[in-house]
Amino acid sequence: MPAKAPATATSPLAARLLGDLVGIVGAENVLHDREELLVYECDGFTINKKVPDVVVFPTSTEQVVAIVKLCNRLDVPFVPRGAGTSLAGGTLAVGGGVMICLTRMNRILEVNTRDRYAIVEPGVVNVWLTRALTGRGFHYAPDPSSQTACTIGGNVATNSGGPHTLKYGVTVNHVRGVRLVLPDGTVADVGGVTADPPGYDLAGLVVGSEGTFGVVTRVTVGLTRDPEAGRTLLGVFDSVEAATETVSGIIAAGIVPAALEMLDNLMIRAVEQAFGFGFPTDAGAVLIIEVDGLDVGLDREARDIARIVEARGGRVERSITWRTRKEPEYVAIWKSRKSAFGAIGRLSPTFCTQDGVVPRTRLPDILRFIEGVSRRHGIRIANVFHAGDGNIHPILLFDEADAAQVASVLQASHEILDECIRLGGSVTGEHGIGVEKMALMPRLFAPEDLAAMVAIRQGLNPDGRCSPSKMLPTGGHCIERSAPGRRSSA
Amino acid sequence: MPAKAPATATSPLAARLLGDLVGIVGAENVLHDREELLVYECDGFTINKKVPDVVVFPTSTEQVVAIVKLCNRLDVPFVPRGAGTSLAGGTLAVGGGVMICLTRMNRILEVNTRDRYAIVEPGVVNVWLTRALTGRGFHYAPDPSSQTACTIGGNVATNSGGPHTLKYGVTVNHVRGVRLVLPDGTVADVGGVTADPPGYDLAGLVVGSEGTFGVVTRVTVGLTRDPEAGRTLLGVFDSVEAATETVSGIIAAGIVPAALEMLDNLMIRAVEQAFGFGFPTDAGAVLIIEVDGLDVGLDREARDIARIVEARGGRVERSITWRTRKEPEYVAIWKSRKSAFGAIGRLSPTFCTQDGVVPRTRLPDILRFIEGVSRRHGIRIANVFHAGDGNIHPILLFDEADAAQVASVLQASHEILDECIRLGGSVTGEHGIGVEKMALMPRLFAPEDLAAMVAIRQGLNPDGRCSPSKMLPTGGHCIERSAPGRRSSA
Secondary structure: OOOOOOHHHOOHHHHHHHHHHHHHHOHHHEEOOHHHHHHHOOOOOOOOOOOOOEEEOOOOHHHHHHHHHHHHHHOOOEEEEOOOOOOOOOOOOOOOOEEEEOOOOOOEEEEEOOOOEEEEOOOOEHHHHHHHOOOOOEEOOOOOOOOOOOEHHHHHHHOOOOOOHHHHOOHHHOEEEEEEEOOOOOEEEEEOOOOOOOOOOHHHHHOOOOOOOOEEEEEEEEOEEOOOEEEEEEEEEOOHHHHHHHHHHHHHOOOOOOEEEEEEHHHHHHHHHHHOOOOOOOOOEEEEEEEEEOHHHHHHHHHHHHHHHHHOOOEEEEEEEEOOOOOHHHHHHHHHHHOHHHHHHHOOOEEEEOOEEOOHHHHHHHHHHHHHHHHHHOOOEEEEEEHHHOEEOEEEEEOOOOHHHHHHHHHHHHHHHHHHHHOOOEOOOOOOOOOOOHHHHHHHOOHHHHHHHHHHHHHHOOOOOEOOOOOOOOOOOOOOOOOOOOOOOO | OOOOOOHHHOOHHHHHHHHHHHHHHOHHHEEOOHHHHHHHOOOOOOOOOOOOOEEEOOOOHHHHHHHHHHHHHHOOOEEEEOOOOOOOOOOOOOOOOEEEEOOOOOOEEEEEOOOOEEEEOOOOEHHHHHHHOOOOOEEOOOOOOOOOOOEHHHHHHHOOOOOOHHHHOOHHHOEEEEEEEOOOOOEEEEEOOOOOOOOOOHHHHHOOOOOOOOEEEEEEEEOEEOOOEEEEEEEEEOOHHHHHHHHHHHHHOOOOOOEEEEEEHHHHHHHHHHHOOOOOOOOOEEEEEEEEEOHHHHHHHHHHHHHHHHHOOOEEEEEEEEOOOOOHHHHHHHHHHHOHHHHHHHOOOEEEEOOEEOOHHHHHHHHHHHHHHHHHHOOOEEEEEEHHHOEEOEEEEEOOOOHHHHHHHHHHHHHHHHHHHHOOOEOOOOOOOOOOOHHHHHHHOOHHHHHHHHHHHHHHOOOOOEOOOOOOOOOOOOOOOOOOOOOOOO
C-alpha cells in the first residue's frame, strides 16, 4: 500500500507529522490521504464518526515507542486500533491525531503447550491462534462472534467474551501478561508467563481499559485444553419466555453448559435465509445448548437438558455428538450463530448491536421490555445473545440515511440500557464503554467510584494524550447523576 | 476488653490520638498499652517486628472513614490487619502509627445462592462462609491452609490460594467487588455483584495489593457449586522425584485435579505424630490427589491416576470416595494436610514458611536444590506444598533465640528464592511481598515495570500514609538490579 501525497487531501497536522512518521515506520506504513483514511473513521459503532489525521502501521515495539514519543513531543493525541470490529466506538479517534493500527504486528511469537501459554503480537486475529494449535490438544478459549476478524489486542482492550464465556470466562481470565507502551513511551512488561505473579495485577487492569493506559504490543495468553468430547443441542420453543425459563432451569439444575445461546424469531429467519442450517423459521426462539468435558458424563447431562427443555414445552430438534470442534454439523451450527450479525445485512442496510446485562433471572423481563420498545418506536429489533450470562444483544435495524430513524434508535438504545440498570444489570457485557456509553457511567457508578478510576488513569496517563475522551467521563464532560441503579456508598 | 490507661505504657503518639479514637470507636475498641500491643508486633513472619502505637477495632465503614481521616489530619501512618496469619509481614506496622484491625467487622451480610454471591465484612473468617452455606449446595472456593483462622479481608489483601487453587483459582477469581476506604477517607465501591462489570477492573487491582490502596470494609464474593462427588487418593512414593514426576504425568494426561498436594518425609512424620491419619512414615513423599465433578466420570479418572502413580513406582494406599466434604475420612486427610504447619511445632520452637513458585516441570530441580541448602546450612527443611501449581512451601526450622540460626535461615531463604527466579518462577505464590520480599522485587521486575506499579500506587495513595514501606521498593529504598531472572523489556 504505497503512501500517496496529494497535499490537498492531507490535513495540516498530518503534514507536520509525516516526515517523522515515515522515518519511523517507512512510507508504506503511513496513511494520510483523506480518502484512504475514511475506512478508519469508525468501528462497528457507525453512529459516531471521526477521521484521524494519520494512520500508522508499526511493526515493532520500538516503532510504537518512537510514535508515542513523537506524539508527546508535539502534543498530539493518539489511539490504538486493531481490526476495528469493536462496537462502542472504542477505537474512534475522537480528537483526531494519530491512529496506531496494530494489524501488521501479527506474529505468533511462541506456543508452549507444556506450560500452556502462547505469546502473540496484538494484531494476531483471534482465530489464528486456535488454528495454530489444531491437533495439539489446546485452543484459545475466548471466542467472540467476530473471532475470524477481531484481533487479540482488541480483545484485550475490551475484555471480550463470546459464546463460551459461560464456562470458560472472558479475556481477562486468559491473559497472563502484556507488554505495554505507556502513554509516555516507557515500555513495561506487566504480568508474566506464570499465573498470578507477585505485585499489583496490572495485566488484569490493562485488560478492558480500552487503550487508555497505552498501546499493548505483546500479549501472553493461557491455552485451554480441548475437551474430550461434547454435545450440542438445538432446543426449539414457541416463545422467548419458554426459552429463557429453560435457561434458568438448566443453571438451577447445576449444569454448567459450555455455551447457552438464544436466537429469537426475527434472528432465526435472518440466519436461516443466509446459511440454511435448518433452524425452524416458525419457532418463537431457539437455544443452542452445549456441554463438554469427559465423554462418559455427557449423555446423562444431555438427557437432563432435554428433560428441562421438554418441561418448558420445548423440544430438542438436533443433538450433535462431537469429539472435535471440526465436525461439519458442529461447524455449521456455530457458523450460523456467529455470523448472525452478518445475516442481519439481509434485513436492513444498517443496524446497531446493543450490549447489556441483566441478572439471568430477569431475562424474560428485559425481552418483554425490548418488545415494547420495538413497538413504541416502530423499530425492528432482532435478538441473539449469551443467555447463560444474562448478556443481551438486541440488534436495532434502521436506515442511517433517515435522521428520524437514527434518533429513534439512539432513544430506543437508551431506554433498553436504562432498563438493564433498573433490573440490576449493566450497560455492557463485553463491547465496552467506548464513546457510546460514556455518559451512562455515572448511572452505574457513584462519583467516588469514578474518581478512583480517574485517579488510576491519571497515574498512568497524566497528559491524557492516549485515547482521550474514552470510557470515563472526565475533563469537559458533564457528569449527570441519577439515583436508581447507581451503587450505594459508605 | 476494656481499655487500660497506665500513661507510662502508652506512646506519646498514642496519647495524642487516644481521645479522638475513643470518640470514634469507643474505649472498648482501642488498645494502646504496650503489653496489649505486643500481640500485634508481627504476623506469621516472626523475623521482623514492630509494635504499632495504637490498635483500633472499628465496627463500621463510617468508623474506618473517621479513623483514616484522623490519620490524614495528624499525618500518622495506618495499616489494616485481619487475623494476622499472613506470612511475609504484610500487616507489619513498619512506621508505627495506627493499626486498623478489622476482626470485629465480621458479619455475613447477604447470601444469595440464586445469583451465586455473598456479601461479607472483611473480618469474616474464611471457613465461616463455607459453613454458613452447608446444605445449600455451594461453598466459597479459596481455602488457604489457615482457613479456620484467616479472614476474607486478609485473603483479599494477599490474593490467597489454597490446595484447591489448581482447579478453582485464587481469591481474585472469586471476588466480584469490594467497598474500599481510600487512603484519603473517600469510600469507593469497586466491582459489583455481576461478574466483569464495566470500567477498570479495580476490584481485581485491589485484590493482592496488600493494603496499599486503602482499607477494604466489605467484600462481594462469588459462590461455587459443590461438586456432585469426588475421589481423594493418597499416593505413596520412595522419593520426592518419583512424586514430582507423577505430578507432571497427571497434568500431561489432561486430568485437572481439584488438588494435588505433596508432603515430604520430614513433613509426613510431623503430621503423622500430630494427627495419626495413617501416613506411612517411611515414605519419601506422599501425594494427596483429588478429583471432583460428576460422579460418573470419576472412577475412570481415579484409575488413570493410579496407573500414572504406579508407572512411577508409587502405590495408591487410600482411595476415598465422597459425596460431600463432610465425610470423616475426607475431613481427616485434609485436616492433616492443612494443619501441617501446626504439626511442625513438634519439631522446632520456631519455623519460617517460605513461599516460592517454579514451573511445575522444574519441581525436581528446586527440591534437590532445597536439599542442598539444608545440608550446606545445617538447617532442617520440611516440604509441604501445592505441587500442581509449582508452588513450594519449604519450612525452615530454627530457634529464634540463636542469632546465628536466624542469619542462616535468612540466607537459606534467599538462596531458595533466588533459585526459583533462576528456574523461571517467582518469589511468592500466595503469601505476598509484604516487607520480607520487597528487596526481591527488582529481581523480578524491570525498573519500568516497577515504575508503572508505583505510578498506580501514587494515583490512589499519594501521601503514602496507607501501609507505607510495603510491597514496592520506593522512597528511601535502594533498588538493586540484577540481570538474571528479570523480565526483558522493549
